[in-house]
Amino acid sequence: MEEIAFHRRLHRPGTILDIGAHDGLLTLPLSELPGSRVLAFEPLPSAFARLTAACAGRSNIELRLEALGERPGEAMLSLPVLDGVAQEQWASISKDYRGFSSVTVRQHAVPVVSLDSLALSDLVAVKLDAEGAEEAILRGGAGTLRRCRPILSVEVEERHAPGSTRAVPALLEGLGYAGFFVLDRLRPVAEFDATSMQRASPDPAVFGAEGPYVFTFFFLPTESQDTMLARLAGG
Template structure:
């Protein structure tokens, strides 16, 4: 099960939010779903420029050059640089990438932050969240919207980016009457079944790509009122 398959299978017409849209890899196919209007949040200026170019002329996508968080303001986005190459996919609001030696540096960019709740959305049907450790803050700033609209969610949660995130985020969603699972071996597993030493062992160093096998970092969440529908997506659901 991947993000796009999950979001497509449970799609309902309305607004979709892509948090950490980057170049639009998920944004563009989501915009082609029936009745979809995508808000694509990408605060990194270089990535936002490419996203805007990719979305030019597509009325179903609104690129937004802001980060989502739990309070409005400005925060520092750290972009690791490994041997002179910017690793934009690791850009984070919660990590500084200090202490990894001379082969790793970082660029610091001040970016505007807003809450999803400030948009007052009434028809949000789905969210994809890839915020390199800031997922908890994104959800805190979307609490009222989640309660009102009941969207389905995909989340990338990694302990190497934010220690405790694979505990805190599912717990927060549980309090909002959401189920959070991961897919492995053709079955849904509750987030509480994640065995971190064997399923999510990886270095926080952006120059070290070694990871456990399996490496489970995609999580899927849905309102409990849609439990039967979501579980039917996998044979062992």
């Protein structure tokens, strides 16, 4: 199941967060869901420029040249460069890449806001892809998650944040969420094994992964999971 299919099947009108929007690959289809308002966060200036062009004329999309984090402030966004080519998909506020001799690093100071500081009252869905900063972002939104009970799709990778495939589901479990992933079928997150399902190098110069590589996880409020799982199964 792709992320957009997850969000389409469980959609209800309200605000959707696209955290790590990049070029708008999911921002645009999310904005087409009935009654949706999309807040898209992208802190990398080059990607934000393309996102702005892609979303021109969409009145229900608000673009934010900011990162999300545990608390408001400022952070350094590190962008690895390989053979003169910026690896934008690896840009991160959670690591600096200085341990890899194969890359050079460009850094940008970026403003950071917390999810809770947005004071949202109608948040219905979150798409989160932040290259290792996912746990911090969710901690900064704990109050909003408890209040609004959105569904979440979260990309979590050990190569960006070791231990994160355990830490992120544990954090969300504490907030009343049940986690799932897809490997042949929808499976509970307790069946995930990073040693066999996430074999990949943390080095930007080694992009590929081995075997089945699972990195997108889906989270449902436990009080609604039976109904939502039935909707997902029904297609």
